[in-house]
Amino acid sequence: MxxxxxxxxxxxxxxxxxxxxxxxxxxxxxxxxxxxxxxxxxxxxxxxxxxxxxxxxxxxxxxxxxxxxxxxxxxxxxxxxxxxxxxxxxxxxxxxxxxxxxxxxxxxxxxxxxxxxxxxxxxxxxxxxxxxxxxxxxxxxxxxxxxxxxxxxxxxxxxxxxxxxxxxxxxxxxxxxxxxxxxxxxxxxxxxxxxxxxxxxxxxxxxxxxxxxxxxxxxxxxxxxxxxxxxxxxxxxxxxxxxxxxxxxxxxxxxxxxxxxxxxxxxxxxxxxxxxxxxxDLGNWRCLHELADKDGNGNALRGDALLEGCKNVLVHADSGLVAVMGMENVAVVESRDAVLVCPLDRAQDLPRITDRLKALKRPELHRHLNVSKTWGAVDLLEAGPGHSVRKISVLPGAELSAEDCAGLRGHLVVASGTARLSGGGRVLKLCAHGAFDAVKNRVSTLKNTGRGPLDIIEIAPFGRGRNT
Incomplete structure (x- = not known):
C-alpha cells in the first residue's frame, strides 16, 4: 500500500x-x-x-x-x-x-x-x-x-x-x-x-x-x-x-x-x-449535445446552420448550409460525402450504421475526401466512372513520399506555386499553369521549391473511386 x-x-x-x-x-x-x-x-x-x-x-x-x-x-x-x-x-x-x-x-x-x-x-x-x-x-x-x-x-x-x-x-x-x-x-x-x-x-x-x-x-x-x-x-x-x-x-x-x-x-x-x-468521453452525439453551449430552445449549432421551430437539436455543418425545420431531439451531422440524421436518444446505436457500412465496404467509413499527409494534403474534388480530379497541396519545402509519387497517374497542372519534378528521365521546374503527363511518365520525385503553398490539379482518365 x-x-x-x-x-x-x-x-x-x-x-x-x-x-x-x-x-x-x-x-x-x-x-x-x-x-x-x-x-x-x-x-x-x-x-x-x-x-x-x-x-x-x-x-x-x-x-x-x-x-x-x-x-x-x-x-x-x-x-x-x-x-x-x-x-x-x-x-x-x-x-x-x-x-x-x-x-x-x-x-x-x-x-x-x-x-x-x-x-x-x-x-x-x-x-x-x-x-x-x-x-x-x-x-x-x-x-x-x-x-x-x-x-x-x-x-x-x-x-x-x-x-x-x-x-x-x-x-x-x-x-x-x-x-x-x-x-x-x-x-x-x-x-x-x-x-x-x-x-x-x-x-x-x-x-x-x-x-x-x-x-x-x-x-x-x-x-x-x-x-x-x-x-x-x-x-x-x-x-x-x-x-x-x-x-x-x-x-x-x-x-x-x-x-x-x-x-x-x-x-x-x-x-x-x-x-x-x-x-x-464524447462517446456519441448525445454526449456532445449535453455539454455543448445551447440557445434558449436547447439547440446546439456548429457551422452554417439555419433552424426553424426546432427544440433540443444538434446540428454540425461541416461543408455547407444545413437547414432544419420543426424537429426535436435529433442530431443532424453533415460532412462533404455523408449526412447522419438520428434521434439523440438513439445516438448510442450508431454502430448499427457503421457496421452496415463496413459490411458494404463503403469508403465513407474509412476516410474523408480530404486526406492529410506529412507533406501536405490530397483532396478528391470529383470522381466518376471514367475520371477523377484531385487537388494535391504541398507545404513549402516539403516533398512527396515515394509511395505518393507512385500514386500520381494523371495529367498534372500546377495551379499555384513552384514545383521541381522528376520523371520520364527528365527533371523539370514547373510554375503556375505548367503541366506534366503522369499517365505516360511515372513521377519519381515531386517537391515544393517555393516559399508559398504548391497546389497541383491531377486529372486522371480513369476512376479512382476514392481518395488515397
Missing part, C-alpha cells in the same frame, strides 16, 4: 502523456477509421487533442508533453500543429498499457523518474481549473507510490461508462481515497442503483502515477511484459534517445492489454480523486 501522501505543493515535475493512438467511428460521419475523433474540432477552433494539451500545460509545461500515437497519425498531428511536441510512434496497436509503458521508459531515459498523468486525447472537460486541481491532488499521492485515477461524480445512470466504487460520498475531494473496485459498463438497472448509492464514480480513464510505479506494476500483473520492458530499456531507450529500429522490432512482442484490465483492476495501490469538472 502507498504511504500517506505529502502536500500537492511538493509536486515539482509533471509529465503529461497524451494517448492519441485510438481510431474509431463513434462520431461518424465526422470521425472515421483514418480520421479519429481526437483530431476533430468539435468546439472552438482547436482539436480535441489540442484542448487536452492546453488544459494540462499549466502544470507540465510544453517540454514535458509526450504524445503516444500510431505511425499512421503523424500527418494528422502535423496538420493539427502538434508535431513540435515530443512524440512516440507505436509500431503496431497494442492497447493502452504498452503505450503507457513506452511513455514511462521514455520519461525515465530523458529525465529520470517522475510523475506522469496519462490522459486520453479525445475527451471534453469544461472546467479546466477543477481538472488541474484534481491532478495536483492525484500527483501528491502518486509521489508516494500510489496509482491515482480521477473519478467523476455521475449525473445520470449512464450505461456507457465504467464505474469505480469508493466507501463514501462527498461531491469532490481534496484528497485521494481508496478505490474499492472497478466495474464494467453496467445495465440501466444497475447504473440506477449505483447513482442512488452515492458510492460509485465514472471512470474517466485518467491515471496519475510515477513512471517507475507503472513499470513495476506492469511487470507484476502482466508477467509476459517484463522481458519486453527489459529489452526495450536496454536497446530502444538509452541516453535520452529512441532507437526506432529496436522499438519496431520489440514493441510487437507486448501482449495487447488495457491499463484498466492489466493493472488498475488488479493493483492494490489504486486511489481515486472524486471530482466534478464537466467531463465527457
Amino acid at each position: 502507498p504511504k500517506k501522501h505529502s502536500n500537492a505543493a511538493s509536486l515539482t515535475l509533471f509529465h503529461a502523456v497524451v494517448l492519441a493512438g485510438g481510431s474509431g467511428t463513434r462520431l461518424w460521419p465526422l470521425s472515421r477509421q483514418m480520421a479519429p475523433k481526437q483530431f476533430l474540432r468539435l468546439y472552438g477552433d482547436t482539436s480535441l487533442i489540442g484542448h487536452t494539451i492546453g488544459r494540462v500545460m499549466p502544470l507540465s509545461g510544453r517540454q514535458n508533453v509526450l504524445i503516444v500515437s500510431g505511425k499512421s497519425q503523424q500527418a494528422e498531428l502535423s496538420a493539427a500543429g502538434l508535431d513540435a511536441y515530443d512524440f512516440l510512434a507505436e509500431p503496431v496497436a497494442r492497447n493502452t498499457a504498452p503505450a503507457a509503458a513506452l511513455a514511462a521508459l521514455r520519461i525515465i531515459s530523458r529525465f529520470g523518474d517522475g510523475v506522469m498523468a496519462i490522459l486520453p486525447s479525445d475527451h471534453m472537460i469544461k472546467h479546466a481549473p477543477a481538472f488541474r486541481a484534481a491532478l495536483k491532488t492525484a500527483g501528491a499521492a502518486a509521489l508516494d507510490g500510489a496509482i491515482v485515477t480521477l473519478g467523476i461524480r455521475p449525473t445520470c445512470p449512464e450505461t456507457g461508462y465504467g464505474y469505480i466504487e469508493i466507501r463514501s460520498g462527498g461531491r469532490t475531494s481534496a484528497k485521494a481515497v481508496k478505490a474499492l473496485r472497478f466495474v464494467e459498463k453496467p445495465s440501466l438497472a444497475v447504473a440506477e442503483k449505483y447513482l442512488r448509492s452515492g458510492r460509485f464514480l465514472w471512470n474517466a480513464g485518467i491515471f496519475v502515477l510515477k513512471a517507475s510505479t507503472l513499470l513495476s506494476e506492469f511487470r507484476r500483473h502482466v508477467p509476459a511484459a517484463g522481458p519486453v520492458l527489459d529489452k526495450l530499456a536496454a536497446q530502444a531507450f538509452h541516453g535520452g534517445r529512441v532507437d526506432k529500429k529496436a522499438l519496431e522490432r520489440l514493441f510487437p512482442l507486448f501482449p495487447s492489454v488495457s491499463l484498466d484490465y492489466g493493472i488498475m483492476e488488479k493493483s492494490d495501490l489504486v486511489l481515486t480523486v472524486p471530482c466534478e469538472m464537466g467531463w465527457s
Whole structure:
C-alpha cells in the first residue's frame, strides 16, 4: 500500500502523456477509421487533442508533453500543429498499457523518474481549473507510490461508462481515497442503483502515477511484459534517445492489454480523486449535445446552420448550409460525402450504421475526401466512372513520399506555386499553369521549391473511386 501522501505543493515535475493512438467511428460521419475523433474540432477552433494539451500545460509545461500515437497519425498531428511536441510512434496497436509503458521508459531515459498523468486525447472537460486541481491532488499521492485515477461524480445512470466504487460520498475531494473496485459498463438497472448509492464514480480513464510505479506494476500483473520492458530499456531507450529500429522490432512482442484490465483492476495501490469538472468521453452525439453551449430552445449549432421551430437539436455543418425545420431531439451531422440524421436518444446505436457500412465496404467509413499527409494534403474534388480530379497541396519545402509519387497517374497542372519534378528521365521546374503527363511518365520525385503553398490539379482518365 502507498504511504500517506505529502502536500500537492511538493509536486515539482509533471509529465503529461497524451494517448492519441485510438481510431474509431463513434462520431461518424465526422470521425472515421483514418480520421479519429481526437483530431476533430468539435468546439472552438482547436482539436480535441489540442484542448487536452492546453488544459494540462499549466502544470507540465510544453517540454514535458509526450504524445503516444500510431505511425499512421503523424500527418494528422502535423496538420493539427502538434508535431513540435515530443512524440512516440507505436509500431503496431497494442492497447493502452504498452503505450503507457513506452511513455514511462521514455520519461525515465530523458529525465529520470517522475510523475506522469496519462490522459486520453479525445475527451471534453469544461472546467479546466477543477481538472488541474484534481491532478495536483492525484500527483501528491502518486509521489508516494500510489496509482491515482480521477473519478467523476455521475449525473445520470449512464450505461456507457465504467464505474469505480469508493466507501463514501462527498461531491469532490481534496484528497485521494481508496478505490474499492472497478466495474464494467453496467445495465440501466444497475447504473440506477449505483447513482442512488452515492458510492460509485465514472471512470474517466485518467491515471496519475510515477513512471517507475507503472513499470513495476506492469511487470507484476502482466508477467509476459517484463522481458519486453527489459529489452526495450536496454536497446530502444538509452541516453535520452529512441532507437526506432529496436522499438519496431520489440514493441510487437507486448501482449495487447488495457491499463484498466492489466493493472488498475488488479493493483492494490489504486486511489481515486472524486471530482466534478464537466467531463465527457464524447462517446456519441448525445454526449456532445449535453455539454455543448445551447440557445434558449436547447439547440446546439456548429457551422452554417439555419433552424426553424426546432427544440433540443444538434446540428454540425461541416461543408455547407444545413437547414432544419420543426424537429426535436435529433442530431443532424453533415460532412462533404455523408449526412447522419438520428434521434439523440438513439445516438448510442450508431454502430448499427457503421457496421452496415463496413459490411458494404463503403469508403465513407474509412476516410474523408480530404486526406492529410506529412507533406501536405490530397483532396478528391470529383470522381466518376471514367475520371477523377484531385487537388494535391504541398507545404513549402516539403516533398512527396515515394509511395505518393507512385500514386500520381494523371495529367498534372500546377495551379499555384513552384514545383521541381522528376520523371520520364527528365527533371523539370514547373510554375503556375505548367503541366506534366503522369499517365505516360511515372513521377519519381515531386517537391515544393517555393516559399508559398504548391497546389497541383491531377486529372486522371480513369476512376479512382476514392481518395488515397
